[in-house]
Amino acid sequence: MVAILSHGARVGALLFSASVLLGACRKEDPIAPDPLPDTEQPVLPIPGRDDNMALGNPSAAITSVLTPENYLMVKPQYALAYQNSRGTARWVSWHLSTSWKGSAERCDCFSGDDALPFGFFQAVTQDYTNTGFNRGHLCPSDDRDGSDADNEVTFLMTNVMPQAPILNQVTWGNLEDYARSLIYDGYEVYTVAGGYGAGGTGSNGGTTTTIAFGNITVPSRYWKVLVILEEGEDDINRISSNTRVIAVDMPNTQTVNASPWGAYRTTVDAIEDSTGLDLLSLVPAAIQSALESAVDDGPTQ
Numbered sequence: 679m680v681a682i683l684s685h686g687a688r689v690g691a692l693l694f695s696a697s698v699l700l701g702a703c704r705k706e707d708p709i710a711p712d713p714l715p716d717t718e719q720p721v722l723p724i725p726g727r728d729d730n731m732a733l734g735n736p737s738a739a740i741t742s743v744l745t746p747e748n749y750l751m752v753k754p755q756y757a758l759a760y761q762n763s764r765g766t767a768r769w770v771s772w773h774l775s776t777s778w779k780g781s782a783e784r785c786d787c788f789s790g791d792d793a794l795p796f797g798f799f800q801a802v803t804q805d806y807t808n809t810g811f812n813r814g815h816l817c818p819s820d821d822r823d824g825s826d827a828d829n830e831v832t833f834l835m836t837n838v839m840p841q842a843p844i845l846n847q848v849t850w851g852n853l854e855d856y857a858r859s860l861i862y863d864g865y866e867v868y869t870v871a872g873g874y875g876a877g878g879t880g881s882n883g884g885t886t887t888t889i890a891f892g893n894i895t896v897p898s899r900y901w902k903v904l905v906i907l908e909e910g911e912d913d914i915n916r917i918s919s920n921t922r923v924i925a926v927d928m929p930n931t932q933t934v935n936a937s938p939w940g941a942y943r944t945t946v947d948a949i950e951d952s953t954g955l956d957l958l959s960l961v962p963a964a965i966q967s968a969l970e971s972a973v974d975d976g977p978t979q
Contacts, residue, residue: 726777810880814841873897878930
């Protein structure tokens with residue numbers, strides 16, 4: 679005999695079966711929360727791109743129109759102190775590691791720096807035309823090819839100074855190449871560079887003290903200080919009296935290549951005496967004293 683279920687019994691059986699099926703389909707893993715909206719996502723720093731002024735502000739520059747001879751300009755790619763009466767930077771400071779490197783092409787897009795305050799002299803690329811001097815980068819284009827934007831900023835004229843072509847393309851350029859080679863051997867490099875004095879010799883011969891109708895002073899000398907560290911963190915506290923520091927002081931002439939760049943090594947103290955700057959000012963005093971009084975004798979290639 680076949681049992682015939684009542685209408686109520688059939689409904690109960692169906693509800694029971696549905697609950698069993700739903701239980702079998704239920705996942706035991708917790709449901710992941712929805713991601714934060716883009717505006718709430720944490721912004722993480724780019725590893726290895728460290729503070730371009732981590733070792734100090736060599737002239738105690740500030741960003742004020744009241745200090746046109748020592749006007750601080752901080753860009754993501756480098757920092758500088760602009761000196762309006764010379765139409766160039768007093769110094770440019772930057773950090774270099776493999777994190778700054780990439781495949782962006784050299785833009786050759788020299789342009790005036792619109793970040794300068796109204797009333798300051800703003801150099802343009804035409805100021806260098808037929809002067810016998812190159813538009814010499816302080817922070818090199820090749821140190822900032824991580825992106826097109828990074829590279830373009832190196833072509834702002836506040837990062838440019840008149841350099842004798844042989845200095846720019848050979849002796850100074852060879853030192854730039856050497857510094858870049860170090861980052862592929864496990865190092866990072868902090869650099870500060872600038873020029874001082876007046877009167878250089880370019881491809882036109884003779885001595886030129888100014889260009890751009892007197893608005894840009896042609897330095898007689900160029901200097902650079904490089905602090906070389908193994909890759910790591912907390913850089914300022916890893917500097918010791920054994921840290922390698924290269925300081926060079928080169929003439930702004932067409933005959934500078936008579937000697938390789940290593941022949942122009944000097945002390946940081948000597949550069950400070952010539953420029954009036956206080957380099958490596960954030961390095962502890964005792965270590966700073968030891969580093970600044972020594973002449974580097976390490977390899978040059």
